[in-house]
Amino acid sequence: MQTKELIKSIILGILVLTSIILTVMIWNFSPDVKDTYSDTQKESTKAIGARYDKDAVQVMTPLQMVHVHRDKIEGAAATPYVNSLVNIFHQQHISKVEEFQNDNVLSLDALSNNLIVLDYPTDTPLAMYLNEVMNVPAKVPSNFKFNRIVLDIGKRNHVDVYAIDAQRQRAIKMSTDVPVAKVNKHLNHMSTNLEPYTDILTDQTTVNKATYLYAPKAPKDLRTYRTIFSNINVEDLNSILFDDTPIVRATKSGNTTYNNNTGMVNYDANNETYSYTNLSEDEHSTRDMNVSIPRTFDYINKHGGFTDDFRLFKANSEKGEMVYQMFVNGRPIFDSTIRNQIRVIWGERGIFEYSRGLLKTNVTVDNGEKPKALPEAEEVRSDLASNGGVDFSKVQQMVVGYRMITNDASSDGLEIQHNSQFVPTWYIKYNGGWYEFKNGELIKP
Structure with a gap:
């Protein structure tokens, strides 16, 4: 009996000692997060906005x-x-x-x-x-x-x-x-x-x-907005599209070219635009929009590319091109460059071409001016119908959008932020293209 009691005491002592050792180890345990943090940090450098932020x-x-x-x-x-x-x-x-x-x-x-x-x-x-x-x-x-x-x-x-x-x-x-x-x-x-x-x-x-063209009858109380932009980092986009492979950089007259064996980028610092071509992808793009639209949406969304209210604005099955355009207050923004757009062509396996503006909105505020009214829809219709240079049967849509007015950027890059406005304007979709309506004429944005 004494032997059994001694064995029990020894086992109990071992269990108590083991419990104490384990408790101390837990108190002092510090997980090695180096690899986890490194992976997270690496992924974060490959996004220019919130990932999968858009439905x-x-x-x-x-x-x-x-x-x-x-x-x-x-x-x-x-x-x-x-x-x-x-x-x-x-x-x-x-x-x-x-x-x-x-x-x-x-x-x-x-x-x-x-x-x-x-x-x-x-x-x-x-x-x-x-x-x-x-x-x-x-x-x-x-x-x-x-x-x-x-x-x-x-x-x-x-x-x-x-x-x-x-x-x-x-x-x-x-x-x-x-x-x-x-x-x-x-x-x-x-x-x-x-x-x-x-x-x-x-x-x-x-x-x-079911088939009439519908338009705002008398657009009024329309405000002009001032917008302050920040810049999307070119290197962040490069890390996404070049997949961190070595690249060569060359700069000339405000344009910077990046390239390697798989792709080429042209960065226009004056207009803040970025254009990428995937040299390893087949130039024959996918023409099936049932495939291309979901794939381009997922690709852009994955790296946080919808940095503003971008919406599908054009799907050209002949070229395989999709254009996502910037909106504000539910209205499209028009500009003479691609600063207001994301343009994508999907190849056989992935992105073939990717172009976009490098501006993203920080703050958009009312500019303080008195709200304005635009010409009534009937006046626009009458002016276009009587314009000998316009075939009114080719007018497809009449909407109020915003003209993006942006002065040239200064050397420090601040001027473009201080002088950007969204001005309400009539826009006409005519024969497949969009035009600003001005004094009875159709003017390319």
Whole structure:
């Protein structure tokens, strides 16, 4: 018995001593974070903004929303609240898909007198949009592209959605399980922000409420804004696109060229623009926008490239080019350079070309001037229709945007920050390009 008790005492003593040693080790333990911190720091140098900061619904947005209820037409620029209308369809069900086509113009006689029209700045593949933005599974033609969505909220308990192509000759109708009451509730919440709009007939393809061109009737109370920018670091972009491989730098007349075996960059210090070409990528870009748009969105989002309110503004399937343009207060910003844009061409495996401005907004404030009014839409229409150099049938959209006025940068780089303004201006989409309307003329930004 004494032997057993002695063994028990020894074991107990060992356990107590072990417990004390382990407790001391825990108190004094300091994890080796060197590798973890190094990896995190390395990753952080490869981003120019917050990673994955944008949702697809924030980037692939309408240009404007118009509510057509009998003879009353009201609308708004694409503010976040307008864009959130799309969220109503998130993970909802489409019970039926129908296609309509007409060689002249769509009639869509079944439409009610209560519609919401969402106009988009570019042709967008419907299959990609349903999947990436609305998150609504549906079998639709993969080659169908739209630049207008019409929500019929006047006939039944659930919303019918029409996606209409740019030629106004083809439409896809989708019967949904989204309650009309849910859309009306959203519409009521934003009713105070709606302003009078008008419908405009441009040619034989815009002859009914589904196909009219819609524009603000008499834009007023528009403010000019001053903006202070900061600069995106060129080396940060280089580390992303060159993947930290050795590069050669050469500077001449304000332009700096970086290159290695896989890529080449031209940095224009005067205009604060950056253009990259991937020499290891096939020059034949991917033309399928169902593939290219999601891939470019993910790529830019991954390295925090949406440093401001950038939105998909152009998707050119012939060139394989996508343009993301800067917006403020739901309105597009126009500039003569690419300071307001991100331009991307996707190759077979990755980025082929990547160009952008190197300015990002720090502060945007009212410049203190009296709000201004722009010419009424009817005046703009009349001036363009009577201009012998303009084929009015090629007018595709009329919106209020902002002209970016920026003086040349001084040697210390501060002048560009002190003298940047966003001035409200009429912009016209004409024959596929965007122009400023000024004194009856169309002027390239």
